[in-house]
Amino acid sequence: xxxxxxxxxxxxxxxxxxxxxxxxxxxxxxxxxxxxxxxxxxxxxxxxxxxxxxxxxxxxxxxxxxxxxxxxxxxxxxxxxxxxxxxxxxxxxxxxxxxxxxxxxxxxxxxxxxxxxxxxxxxxxxxxxxxxxxxxxxxxxxxxxxxxxxxxxxxxxxxxxxxxxxxxxxxxxxxxxxxxxxxxxxxxxxxxxxxxxxxxxxxxxxxxxxxxxxxxxxxxxxxxxxxxxxxxxxxxxxxxxxxxxxxxxxxxxxxxxxxxxxxxxxxxxxxxxxxxxxxxxxxxxxxxxxxxxxxxxxxxxxxxxxxxxxxxxxxxxxxxxxxxxxxxxxxxxxxxxxxxxxxxxxxxxxxxxxxxxxxxxxxxxxxxxxxxxxxxxxxxxxxxxxxxxxxxxxxxxxxxxxx
Ligand SMILES: NC(=O)c1ccc[n+]([C@@H]2O[C@H](COP(=O)([O-])OP(=O)(O)OC[C@H]3O[C@@H](n4cnc5c(N)ncnc54)[C@H](OP(=O)(O)O)[C@@H]3O)[C@@H](O)[C@H]2O)c1
Numbered sequence: 001x002x003x004x005x006x007x008x009x010x011x012x013x014x015x016x017x018x019x020x021x022x023x024x025x026x027x028x029x030x031x032x033x034x035x036x037x038x039x040x041x042x043x044x045x046x047x048x049x050x051x052x053x054x055x056x057x058x059x060x061x062x063x064x065x066x067x068x069x070x071x072x073x074x075x076x077x078x079x080x081x082x083x084x085x086x087x088x089x090x091x092x093x094x095x096x097x098x099x100x101x102x103x104x105x106x107x108x109x110x111x112x113x114x115x116x117x118x119x120x121x122x123x124x125x126x127x128x129x130x131x132x133x134x135x136x137x138x139x140x141x142x143x144x145x146x147x148x149x150x151x152x153x154x155x156x157x158x159x160x161x162x163x164x165x166x167x168x169x170x171x172x173x174x175x176x177x178x179x180x181x182x183x184x185x186x187x188x189x190x191x192x193x194x195x196x197x198x199x200x201x202x203x204x205x206x207x208x209x210x211x212x213x214x215x216x217x218x219x220x221x222x223x224x225x226x227x228x229x230x231x232x233x234x235x236x237x238x239x240x241x242x243x244x245x246x247x248x249x250x251x252x253x254x255x256x257x258x259x260x261x262x263x264x265x266x267x268x269x270x271x272x273x274x275x276x277x278x279x280x281x282x283x284x285x286x287x288x289x290x291x292x293x294x295x296x297x298x299x300x301x302x303x304x305x306x307x308x309x310x311x312x313x314x315x316x317x318x319x320x321x322x323x324x325x326x327x328x329x330x331x332x333x334x335x336x337x338x339x340x341x342x343x344x345x346x347x348x349x350x351x352x353x354x355x356x357x358x359x360x361x362x363x364x365x366x367x368x369x370x371x372x373x374x375x376x377x378x379x380x381x382x383x384x385x386x387x388x389x390x391x392x393x394x395x396x397x398x399x400x401x402x403x
Contacts (some may be wrong), residue, residue, distance in 0.1 A: 031250055055257060067361045070312065073319040074343065077109050079337050080322050084216050085111035089321075090161060092148060092203060093175025095119030097281035098223055100128055102172060102321065105133045109318070112163075113139040118157055119175065126265050148175050149185050149194045151202050151396045158206040167214040170321050171207055172202040174223040178287045187396045193238040196224050196251055197258065201389045204262050211269045218269045218334035221321050222259070225252040226273035226357040227365035232257075232376055237388050254385060256347055256357045257376060261386040263355045266306030267330040270354050272320050277308045277360025308360055316362060325362075329354030347373055 054257070086109050093099040094117035107113055113136065117125060125143035130139045144160055147214060161168070176195045183191045189198055200222050211218050222295020230249015233242045242250050252273075254270045259271040280299050287295050306317070320326065324339030345364040357365040359372075376382075394400060 011384070028225065042146045053274040064168050067363050068319075068325065068341065070315070073315055073323075073362075076323045076325075076337050076339065077105065077315055077318050080106075080109035081111050081260050083110070083322075084338060086114065087111075087170070087217060088116075088165055088214075089170035089172060090116045090118070090168055090203075091170065092118045092157075092172070092200070093173070095121045095124035095128065095274045096275055096401055097174065098279060098313055098317055099172065099174040099282055100124075103172075104131060104135060105314040106170070107139055107141070107319040108135045110136070111138070113140065113358050114142070114146060116142045116161060116203075117148055118144045118148060120145065148199045148203075149177075149189075149191060150187055151189075151194075151198060151393060152187070154199050154202045154204065154396065155201050158203065161207065162210065165210060167206055168210040169214050169217040169219070171203060171205060171211060171220045172234055172317075172321060173221065174309075175199070176224070176283070178283055180288075180291070182240070188200070189392065190238050191239055192247075193251070194382050198238075198389065198392060200255075201262075202393060204259075205389075206270065207266075208262060208266050212266050214334065216333065217322060217336040218328060219272070219321055219326070219336060220259070220262070220269060221272045221274065221317070222255060223274050223317070224255055225249075226256070226275045227252075227359040228275055228365075229253040229256055229357060229372055231363065231371045231372075232381065234379075234381060234384065237385065253362060253373065253376060253381075254371060255356070257382050257387065258385050259355050260299070260347065260377070261371075261382045263329065267354060268328050268334055270328040270334070270356070272326055272356045272358060274317075274320055274358050274362075275360060276313060276317070279310060279313045280307045281310065313360075316360070320358070325369060326356050327354070348377075 041218045089103075089106055091099050091103045094103045096119070099117070103115055103117055113131065119125060122143070122145055125145070128140045129143060132139060144156050145159050148154050148157065150243060177191065185191055185194045187194070204220055211220065224247050228248050229252035231246060232253040233239070233250055235256060236242050239247050239250055242319050256273050259273055263269065263271050278299070280303055284295055284299055322336045324335040325333035325338055325341065327343060343352040344356050344358070345351050345359050347355045347365070347370065349370045357369060359365070390400070395396060
């Protein structure tokens with residue numbers, strides 16, 4: 001059984017990966033126009049339940065926006081080369097999974113990119129950097145080894161980046177572990193909350209000044225549970241006493257409102273909170289116990305229909321990171337790749353609102369989520385969350401937050 005589990009989707013994905021890596025891209029210009037290159041053979045694989053859901057959305061009227069066709073996403077990504085050369089992107093959690101594939105897509109399409117990847121595995125980083133060099137030899141790729149569940153380590157990583165960079169274009173946050181126990185970090189935060197919220201919020205507050213300085217694209221993306229916002233427990237932001245069943249909604253709202261708080265302080269930066277759908281990454285392999293066995297069995301049996309292919313997921317995440325569909329609330333110059341279609345609807349219900357909560361397809365969360373968030377906004381939760389995070393950072397580091 002286990003042998004089959006390991007064999008099924010990984011081999012599919014690896015076959016696709018090796019196809020891509022066998023076709024070397026010589027120059028960024030060639031990359032953008034290489035019609036031979038089919039990044040994820042998307043239209044064949046793009047089927048099953050995700051596709052069915054999309055079909056239902058196009059037939060049954062819903063309060064969601066129409067999904068962007070994958071062809072438009074690929075077209076937009078291929079035009080990343082129209083942005084100025086030398087884009088700087090920071091990928092936190094790019095030694096595997098969605099971070100890794102999005103990093104590779106970025107490297108493949110951008111001109112003379114400079115990309116930082118942060119994670120714990122040196123061997124994975126060496127392998128990924130070698131692939132990045134093959135994909136784009138004009139880029140610069142820097143690995144910073146760190147366990148970012150600790151706020152003090154986040155500060156060290158930010159110090160290294162700040163010593164080298166004056167501006168940042170993309171901050172892509174996807175480091176996480178599927179920990180559903182009550183473990184805590186050495187700094188006294190629940191591990192799940194530390195990775196999904198506190199650490200990412202610390203990166204955002206520390207690096208926001210560099211994003212604000214960028215003269216072109218300015219975007220922060222956090223991959224967690226966007227569009228699944230639910231009841232927030234204001235007496236338990238770290239989620240210590242919140243039941244597992246309600247934890248997803250709680251963290252969804254916590255993260256989205258924290259992005260709104262950051263956007264208040266940096267309206268010229270745009271913020272995206274996303275749920276990636278089911279993607280067969282190492283995340284699945286790391287789920288422990290009976291739940292892990294159940295999930296892997298489901299993927300083994302129905303992965304073809306249930307999962308977003310890894311390559312396609314990379315394209316979709318690069319689109320979130322670079323497309324003008326998700327502009328900042330203020331100013332056009334930081335919006336990224338020109339987008340002629342409809343601009344996404346922000347969390348306040350305003351098109352182009354600057355903070356976006358989206359599902360795997362890039363669709364904005366619906367009216368129900370907007371109403372829920374509005375209620376918490378009226379209760380002052382946006383600033384409460386900001387103050388709570390600051391107080392935790394002060395407790396841990398003895399210093400005030402970066403902003
Ligand atoms: N895949 C899915 O189906 C799925 C579904 C829903 C939500 N998500 C969300 O999507 C995000 C990305 O998931 P994924 O599928 O890319 O996961 P993944 O394949 O397990 O990758 C997670 C990345 O985070 C890094 N990481 C984990 N703990 C770290 C730590 N303490 N310090 C530094 N880096 C750390 C890992 O690198 P090292 O091991 O080298 O440290 C790895 O690069 C997560 O937030 C997850 O909750 C995923």
